[in-house]
Amino acid sequence: MMRVTQSMLAQNSLRHISQSFDRMGNLQDQLSTGKKITRASQDPVVAMNGMRYRTQVTEVEQFQRNSGEVYNWMDSTDSALDKTTEALQRVRELTTQAANDSYEEGQRGNIAEEVSQLFDHIVSMGNTQSNGKYIFNGANTTNPPIDEDGFDVGADTLDGAGEDVLSQHQITMDGKVYTHAGGDDAVYENEDGTQIEVLDENTVAYTDAEDNVEELDASDVVVSQTDAVSTNQDDVEIELLKGVTIKANSRPQNTFNNALFGDLKELEQKLNDPDTEGEDLTGFIDTIDSHINNMVNERAEVGARLNRVEMIESRLGEQEVTAERIMSENEDADMEKVITDLMSQENVHQAALSSGARIIQPTLMDFLR
Numbered sequence: 001m002m003r004v005t006q007s008m009l010a011q012n013s014l015r016h017i018s019q020s021f022d023r024m025g026n027l028q029d030q031l032s033t034g035k036k037i038t039r040a041s042q043d044p045v046v047a048m049n050g051m052r053y054r055t056q057v058t059e060v061e062q063f064q065r066n067s068g069e070v071y072n073w074m075d076s077t078d079s080a081l082d083k084t085t086e087a088l089q090r091v092r093e094l095t096t097q098a099a100n101d102s103y104e105e106g107q108r109g110n111i112a113e114e115v116s117q118l119f120d121h122i123v124s125m126g127n128t129q130s131n132g133k134y135i136f137n138g139a140n141t142t143n144p145p146i147d148e149d150g151f152d153v154g155a156d157t158l159d160g161a162g163e164d165v166l167s168q169h170q171i172t173m174d175g176k177v178y179t180h181a182g183g184d185d186a187v188y189e190n191e192d193g194t195q196i197e198v199l200d201e202n203t204v205a206y207t208d209a210e211d212n213v214e215e216l217d218a219s220d221v222v223v224s225q226t227d228a229v230s231t232n233q234d235d236v237e238i239e240l241l242k243g244v245t246i247k248a249n250s251r252p253q254n255t256f257n258n259a260l261f262g263d264l265k266e267l268e269q270k271l272n273d274p275d276t277e278g279e280d281l282t283g284f285i286d287t288i289d290s291h292i293n294n295m296v297n298e299r300a301e302v303g304a305r306l307n308r309v310e311m312i313e314s315r316l317g318e319q320e321v322t323a324e325r326i327m328s329e330n331e332d333a334d335m336e337k338v339i340t341d342l343m344s345q346e347n348v349h350q351a352a353l354s355s356g357a358r359i360i361q362p363t364l365m366d367f368l369r
Contacts, residue, residue, distance in 0.1 A: 013356035020349040027342040030333040037331075046330060053327035059242070060320045066238050067313045069131075073236070073248035074306045076130040078299055081255065084125045085295040087118045091264065092288045098271055099285070101278040112271035119264045123148050126229075126256035136252045138232035145252045150228025152265040155218035156201035158186045171196050172222040172262025173206075175287035179226075196221060219269055222262045229258050240312045246305060255298050260291050 029038050040047035097103070098111045126136055126146040133141035158166060163184050171178040171188045178188035178196050186198035195207040204221055206214045229252050237245040267284050270276045 013352070017349070017352050017356055020345065020352050024342065024345050024349060027338055027345060030338045031335070031342060034333055034335065035331050036333045049330050050327065053323060053330055057320070057323045057327055060316055060323055063240055064313070064316050064320070067240050067309055067316065070238050070240065070246055070248045070309050071306075072130050073135055073238075074302055074309070076128055076135050077250045077302050078306070080125045080128040080135070081250070081295050081299045081302070084122050084255070085292055085299075087121050087125070088288055088292045088295065091115055091118055091267070092285060092292070095267065095281055095284050095288060099278040099281040103278075108271045108276070112268050115264065115268050115271060119261070119268065120148070122256070122264070123261070126252060135249055136256060137230045138249055138251065139234035139236055140230065140232045141236070143230075145230035145232070146256060146261075147225070147228050150225035151258075151261045152222050153225060154201070155198050155204060155221065155223055157223060158198045159201045161186065168226055169223055170226050170258060170262075171204075172224065172259060172266060173220065174266075174283060175259070175263055175290070177259045177262065198223075219273070220266075222265045222269070224258055224262055224265075226258070228261070229253070229256060240309065241315070244312070246309060246312075250298055250302060255294050260294075263287050263291070 026042070030036060037043045037046055094111045094114060098108050103111075123146050127144040128135055134144055135141075137143060137145035153169070158169060163180075163182075166184075166186055167180045167182075169180070173196065176190045176194070178190045178194075181187045181189045181195065187195055188197070189195045193209045195205075197205040197207070198218070199205055199215075200218075202218050204216050204218050206216050208214075231253070233251060233253070235247045235251075236249040238248050239245045263284070267281075267288075270280055270284070
């Protein structure tokens with residue numbers, strides 16, 4: 001049988017008191033921080049799980065911020081397309097009015113002035129910015145997609161120009177776009193084979209698909225730079241879920257294209273031309289209708305993407321609640337239990353101190369008092 005000495009009792013008593021202090025310290029830390037642990041060494045499993053759960057919560061929060069950015073892009077896009085559609089509908093109304101041969105030259109000139117203002121308005125809609133970023137220029141968000149100075153530069157730009165200059169321009173007439181056919185000649189062709197050749201700064205030759213040639217005044221066509229509207233097709237992809245990205249932008253080629261601005265400029269020229277008859281303007285109604293349809297179709301496509309963003313945002317809200325609940329269950333202390341345990345531990349500690357005072361052997365000093 002092992003012999004128990006006074007010193008052993010004293011050492012055990014001090015050790016138990018020290019452990020009691022340690023337990024009280026842990027409980028007080030939990031009470032003050034609200035967390036189960038304050039150091040990873042206290043429970044490595046809780047610490048490692050906490051890091052993973054916290055990362056998940058941070059990811060969800062970032063995805064929610066991303067969805068807010070997508071909303072800004074798409075709301076701005078939809079608003080710009082809506083205002084552009086209204087402007088085009090006004091252009092259509094004006095064209096319908098002007099197609100009446102009872103209108104005089106001055107009256108059509110007034111209509112041309114309003115069409116010019118609507119042209120400028122549509123350019124500004126195409127150059128819409130959201131949070132300092134151009135939303136219709138793909139990934140190139142720092143530069144405007146539309147250069148207003150690049151439209152209607154005049155046939156004299158092509159007269160005697162070399163292939164480099166010719167290839168950088170295109171012609172718009174009667175709602176169709178003609179691109180350079182190649183070579184050093186100022187010949188431009190559309191998809192059905194019809195050609196327009198710039199003979200000089202005042203005259204162009206129109207050759208239809210059946211090789212019928214007609215000389216026209218150069219003012220009957222609109223010459224524009226091919227890069228007057230951005231050709232950037234790099235989409236802005238924003239991640240809303242891990243591995244799931246959504247296109248936030250709308251390409252200008254679908255709506256704010258050279259054909260749109262060329263047709264508007266041609267309409268303005270026709271309205272200012274005293275020789276224009278109502279029949280010459282009637283064809284523009286269908287042309288404007290096609291551009292309105294482009295705007296409507298693009299808005300429908302943007303709306304479909306926006307519906308998906310709303311569903312993803314709802315899913316993110318559920319994930320946030322779940323992730324925060326799991327993280328709380330892993331890290332947060334049960335405060336009611338902590339308070340109860342702390343009170344119980346205080347009683348145990350007081351009992352340990354009391355019993356220790358009796359166990360520790362009195363010294364000579366106790367008898368000299």
